[in-house]
Each structure stands twice: as structure tokens, then as C-alpha cells.
Amino acid sequence: MNAKESFVNFQLVSIAACSPKQVADYFQTNREFHLKTSPLRSDLYFTEMYWQKAIPIHLTEMEAGTSQRFFILNEKQRLVGNISFTNIQGFPIHACNLGYSLDKDFTGRGLMNHFLAVAIEFIFAKTEVHKIFANHTPWNVSSAKVLKRLGFEKIGECKDYLLINDNWEDHILNVLIKK
Numbered sequence: 087m088n089a090k091e092s093f094v095n096f097q098l099v100s101i102a103a104c105s106p107k108q109v110a111d112y113f114q115t116n117r118e119f120h121l122k123t124s125p126l127r128s129d130l131y132f133t134e135m136y137w138q139k140a141i142p143i144h145l146t147e148m149e150a151g152t153s154q155r156f157f158i159l160n161e162k163q164r165l166v167g168n169i170s171f172t173n174i175q176g177f178p179i180h181a182c183n184l185g186y187s188l189d190k191d192f193t194g195r196g197l198m199n200h201f202l203a204v205a206i207e208f209i210f211a212k213t214e215v216h217k218i219f220a221n222h223t224p225w226n227v228s229s230a231k232v233l234k235r236l237g238f239e240k241i242g243e244c245k246d247y248l249l250i251n252d253n254w255e256d257h258i259l260n261v262l263i264k265k
Contacts, residue, residue, distance in 0.1 A: 096159065096166070096197065096201070097158070098157075098158055098159075098201050098204055099159050100148075100154075101145070101157060102141075102145055103159075106136075106138040106141055108164070108165050109157070110134040110137045111165070112189065113132050115189065116187065119190035120187055123187070123229075124187070124251065126251055152174050153170065154213075155168075156168070156169040156170070158188075158198075158201050160192075166188065166189040166192045166197070167186070167187065167192065167201060168188075169186045169205045170186070171183070171184055171209050174213060174215060179217075180215055180216035180217065181216065181217045182209070182219070183219050183220070183221075184202075185220075193228070194228075199236065202236055203236060206218065206262065215264070216264050217263045218261065219259065220260050220261075220262070221247065221248075221260060222257060223255050224256060233262075237262055238261060239260060239261060239262070240260055241259050241260060243256065243259065
């Protein structure tokens with residue numbers, strides 16, 4: 087697939103439409119690939135048993151309006167991407183945090199750009215969110231490009247912002263404000 091092809095064989099689905107096995111398979115398949123950009127996780131996180139318990143918790147958060155979690159599904163019903171809006175807050179800030187990841191075999195195709203745009207449009211239309219914060223490490227050029235294409239603006243830098251792969255990592259802070 088090249089960047090000019092459409093994504094008709096993919097769909098954005100709520101975590102509610104995903105099985106624990108699908109979610110566990112996605113994270114297990116990409117465990118090493120995501121290690122450089124994700125917190126260190128216990129072995130349990132990558133199991134179906136973990137997701138059997140975690141999915142209902144995420145659904146409760148969604149019902150409470152504090153998060154929205156999506157996955158990108160391909161034509162083979164395999165999860166190939168993850169998009170999460172967490173820490174959704176109302177008055178007076180009306181903001182949330184964005185996190186996302188992509189299957190190692192689907193990078194560089196514009197897939198995340200496309201589905202992040204869809205998910206962001208949903209969040210702005212269906213919630214009271216006015217601004218979305220998204221952060222990346224200074225060396226994560228791919229994430230910086232994705233966020234810039236979507237209209238995020240750099241608002242600062244933070245030293246030792248997140249514990250990534252058991253190391254404190256500096257981050258570039260970005261925001262997208264609803265127009």
C-alpha cells in the first residue's frame with residue numbers, strides 16, 4: 087500500500103468491539119517494537135487473561151466519559167493500531183491526553199494520520215473536549231511529523247516527563263485546539 091491508496095480495508099473500532107485475544111495479540115506482536123516508546127510492562131499485560139479484566143475497566147471509563155479507546159482493524163480482523171484519549175476532563179479545562187501506537191508492519195503508510203484525524207474529529211464532535219495534548223520524545227521524528235500534519239502545535243518541553251522502557255525520557259509537549 088502506498089500513501090495514495092485509501093484505507094477502505096481498515097476500520098476504526100471501539101475497544102468494546104475487540105476481543106481480549108485480539109488486544110493481547112496486538113500488544114504481544116508489537117512488544118519489542120513498542121518498547122522504545124512505551125512504559126515497561128509486566129508479562130501479564132501481553133496476555134488474554136489481562137485483557138479479559140482490563141477491557142471492562144476501560145468500558146467503565148468510557149461510560150463515565152473519562153476515556154475513549156479505539157483500535158484500527160484490518161480486513162483480516164487483526165488489530166494494527168491503537169488510539170487512546172485518556173484523562174478526559176471537563177470544566178474548566180475541557181481537555182484530554184492522546185496516545186497511539188501502530189503495528190510494526192503498518193508504519194509509514196499514512197494509516198495513523200488517517201485514523202487519528204477520524205478519531206480526533208469524533209472526540210471534538212461527541213465530547214466537550216476543547217484541546218488535546220499529545221507528547222513525544224525528541225528523537226521520535228515519526229510521531230512529531232504525525233502530530234504536525236494533524237495541526238498540533240509545540241507548546242514546550244519537559245525533562246524526565248515519562249518513564250519509558252524503565253528510563254526517564256524528556257518529551258516535547260504539543261496541543262491541538264478545537265477550531
